[in-house]
Amino acid sequence: MxxxxxxxxxxxxxxxxxxxxxxxxxxxxxxxxxxxxxxxxxxxxxxxxxxxxxxxxxxxxxxxxxxxxxxxxxxxxxxxxxxxxxxxxxxxxxxxxxxxxxxxxxxxxxxxxxxxxxxxxxxxxxxxxxxxxxxxxxxxxxxxxxxxxxxxxxxxxxxxxxxxRTMILQRVIRAPRSVVWGAWMNPETLPQWWGPDGFSCRTTRIDLCAGGEWVFDMIAPDGTVFPNHHLYTDVRPNERLSYTLLWGENGPKHADAWASFEEENGATKVTLGMVFSTAAEFQEAKGFGAVELGQQTLGKLENFIKAG
Structure with a gap:
């Protein structure tokens, strides 16, 4: 303030x-x-x-x-x-x-x-x-x-x-914080679980550090391609990361986002937050089920960790 x-x-x-x-x-x-x-x-x-x-x-x-x-x-x-x-x-x-x-x-x-x-x-x-x-x-x-x-x-x-215009998603994952962080911040594993059920990722560039970026396409089950560009602004290992979401490579800003990782009785509480650029974008995202789709993404993270 x-x-x-x-x-x-x-x-x-x-x-x-x-x-x-x-x-x-x-x-x-x-x-x-x-x-x-x-x-x-x-x-x-x-x-x-x-x-x-x-x-x-x-x-x-x-x-x-x-x-x-x-x-x-x-x-x-x-x-x-x-x-x-x-x-x-x-x-x-x-x-x-x-x-x-x-x-x-x-x-x-x-x-x-x-x-x-x-x-x-x-x-x-x-x-x-x-x-x-x-x-x-x-x-x-x-x-x-x-x-x-x-x-x-x-x-x-x-x-x-x-x-x-803020959307908050949370999930408690029964795994140590270092394990959850590692699955998120590994350029090999992040594309394997990112996105809702049935979606896959096709990466062009990925560098998961402050000042780095992830340029990728999310591909829906019907083959529809959604270009994405994440710009990482802050990374604190095992604690949080902040990034900007763009509509495609160097496209207009979609949201300011962050993920935080908190220890909770041996498990990890993951919070994924997004402040959309406009109220209209927030309402549009909420309307097409962004909350449910985001929870599916965190569910895929949890399942990926369990399978590992």
Whole structure:
């Protein structure tokens, strides 16, 4: 959330406003998505990158992203003609899918602008959810309160739009995390199980690393060919990977996606998330059965591991 805050406050910083001391700010939004979907959009680095920037004029560059207790997220917020703002978020408590606590430190050119403690609570309302965020803010160098109010409001508006086009698939696989990760991130095995029942993959290029890609065709049982291009943006062994889905080689972006792997009583909980580029694409995908087809894909992964 820091990305939205600092850039909405840049103008007031430049105007040289004085220190504002301490403030407690409260924000609340109803979200048209279940609690688990909202949790993933709130915490998953690939999803946070989708809704972080408050406007198209802002560029957010993520330098580090580690969403676990003790982990941190570091980003640079950039606007033409203005100095970069460094945003550090450290995760102090994560209780999926209901609560997170993190600290935020905002600095510019080596000078700390503010420090905040951010507590987010998610109420599960069935097919919808409610996000409540409390910010305990200490402004150190300038009046940040107005920027935080504008920034969080812009960020939560972006988040509300993102969750409406986010699809989450989960499956618990009775195998160690290293085994599940190995089946996913092996260029020889990934094409063997990827895709719904009856589909096969024909690979053109595959390089499963950050900055790598997978160019391939998915072939339906009736012979229909669906060109795909995955661009891998982040890979953390045995934990998660993030990638961009394109419609065919170097085609238009279809979605921002990620897969995470969590140990769960000797098994592995796999979460596959996708934030579609538009609400129309999400509805189209949901309409043709993307949830069911995605679960078939994870089922094929499980069967592949069992057979091995």
């Amino acid at each position: 820091t990305q939205s805050v600092v850039l909405n406050n840049t103008a007031s910083n430049a105007a040289g406003e004085g220190r504002n001391g301490f403030a407690t700010l409260v924000f609340e939004r109803d979200m048209a998505a279940p609690a688990e979907t909202l949790w993933q959009a709130w915490t998953a680095p690939a999803a946070r990158a989708v809704w972080a920037a408050p406007s198209p004029a802002v560029t957010v560059e993520f330098l580090e992203a580690d969403t676990r207790v003790g982990g941190r997220e570091i980003s640079l917020c950039k606007v033409d003609g203005q100095p970069d703002m460094r945003c550090e978020c450290g995760w102090l408590d994560l209780q999926p899918p209901l609560r997170s606590v993190n600290y935020e430190v905002i600095s510019c050119e080596g000078e700390t602008q503010s420090i905040a403690l951010v507590t987010a609570s998610i109420a599960d309302l069935g097919e919808s959810s409610r996000l409540s965020v409390t910010v305990q803010l200490s402004s150190l160098a300038a009046n940040m309160e107005g920027g935080y109010r504008d920034g969080f409001n812009a960020g939560l508006d972006n988040l509300a739009g993102a969750v409406e």
